[in-house]
Amino acid sequence: MPITLTPDERQRYKTHGRKRGFLKAKDAEHLKVNLPGLTLVESNDREMLLAQFKQEKPEESKLWLEIGFGNGEYLSHLAAIHPQDCFIGIDVFLEGVSALLRRLERQDSVNVKVAVDNANIVLLEKIPLNSLDRVVINFPDPWPKKRHHKRRLVQKAFLDLISQRMVSGGQVSLATDWAEYSEWMLEHLEAHEDFLNTITNGGFAPQPENWLTTSFQKKGIKANRPARHLLFQKR
Ligand SMILES: C[S@@+](CC[C@H](N)C(=O)[O-])C[C@H]1O[C@@H](n2cnc3c(N)ncnc32)[C@H](O)[C@@H]1O
Numbered sequence: 001m002p003i004t005l006t007p008d009e010r011q012r013y014k015t016h017g018r019k020r021g022f023l024k025a026k027d028a029e030h031l032k033v034n035l036p037g038l039t040l041v042e043s044n045d046r047e048m049l050l051a052q053f054k055q056e057k058p059e060e061s062k063l064w065l066e067i068g069f070g071n072g073e074y075l076s077h078l079a080a081i082h083p084q085d086c087f088i089g090i091d092v093f094l095e096g097v098s099a100l101l102r103r104l105e106r107q108d109s110v111n112v113k114v115a116v117d118n119a120n121i122v123l124l125e126k127i128p129l130n131s132l133d134r135v136v137i138n139f140p141d142p143w144p145k146k147r148h149h150k151r152r153l154v155q156k157a158f159l160d161l162i163s164q165r166m167v168s169g170g171q172v173s174l175a176t177d178w179a180e181y182s183e184w185m186l187e188h189l190e191a192h193e194d195f196l197n198t199i200t201n202g203g204f205a206p207q208p209e210n211w212l213t214t215s216f217q218k219k220g221i222k223a224n225r226p227a228r229h230l231l232f233q234k235r
Contacts, residue, residue, distance in 0.1 A: 002044065002125060002128075005121060005124060005125060010121060013118040013120045013121050015092050015118040016141070016143075016151050017093070017141055018093055018095075019093060019094065020093075020095065021093060021094060021095025021096070022095060023094055023098060027098045027102075030098065030102070031094065031098045031101065034101055034105075035097065035101065035114065035116070038101065038104075038112065038113055038114050039113065039115065039116075040088055040114065040122070043126075043128055045128045046063065046128055046130065046131035047059075048128070049063065049127070049131055052113060053111055053113065054110070055084070055086060057084075058086070061085050061086045061111075062082070062134060063085070063086050063087075063088070063132050063134075064078060064082075064086070064087045064132070064133065065087075065088045065089075065132050065134070065135050065136070066078070066087065066088070066089050066136040066138070067090050067119045067137050068091055068137065068138070068139075068140050068153065069090070069100060070091065070093070070096050070138075070139075070214065070216055071095070071096045071099040071100065072099050072100025072101075072103050072104075073212060073214040074136070074138055074212050074214055075087060075089045075100060075112065076100060076103035076104055076109060077212040078136070079104065079107075079109040079111050079112050080107050082111075083109070083111060084111075085111065087111055087113070088112075088113050088114070088115065088127070089112060090115045090116075090119045090122050092116060092117065092118060094116070097114060097116055100112075101114075119153065119158075120158060120161060123161045123162065124161065128165070129164050129165055130164075130166070130167050130168075131165055131166075131167065132165050132166045132167065132170055133166075133167055133171075134170060134171055134172075135170070135171070135172040135173070136172075136174075137153065137154070137172070137173070138174070138175045138214070139175060139176055139214075139217060140152070140153040140154065140176065140181075142180075143181075144180065144181075149184075152181070152184070154174070154181075154184065155188070156188060156192070159189065159192045159195070160192075163194040163195065163234055167234070168234055168235065169233060169234065170233070171198070171231060172189075172195070172232050172233075173205070173208055173229065173230065173231050174189075174229070174230040175217075175227050175228065175229050176228060177221075177226065177227045177228070178225065179225075179228070182228040182230070185230055186203070186230060189230060190202065193235075194235055195233065195234060195235070196235055197230075197231075197232055198232060198233050199231070204228045204229055204230060205229045205230055206229065207229055208229065208231070
């Protein structure tokens, strides 16, 4: 059942980082007109959630969630190569949301819904339990300073939230080009009772099939920060 957080509860999920960026007037107008129709609304269960996508055979669709889609390069790529599947993207950065909408329009993808809010809040309010087949988290902000580690997306409470909303056997993939954050992710996921590393002897995973190197990742490659990947399964 959907829940609605009180203003005080919402305050607990402060989102750090850029929210608006540079939005040209025509992009702001485009967003104002088109975002409402693409916005994810709350649903009681997976079936009701899939019904929002108007797929011909929703029961055959996998339900994906990308958290922090940035400018939407990877999400639109996934939506194009899996037109039968349904995708939800969460981000707070409006310039990126605008870029995603333009990409989806250019490639005629109609299988993506968007939530513009802190991921923890969207998970709590809009994503029913036992509904997600795939969760993708690529290059979340690393918050490298120790005093900022509490701002990191990957935390025990966050893993609890995604686990509850994933189907059994569902997979979560993560990537980061920040070596210390990759170790942090690995430790948190290995320690979580609901998740199992798909890599038999533990450790990092190969780059996913059909990978797309985003402009954000290219900056890391230039700065000599290779990406590390993780792939865990919900028990
Ligand atoms: C470093 S960018 C990576 C973008 C993209 N995944 C890529 O690989 O190009 C991180 C993104 O996560 C978003 N973000 C950070 N914290 C978030 C949160 N708590 N909820 C939703 N989005 C968040 C930021 O707005 C930003 O767009």
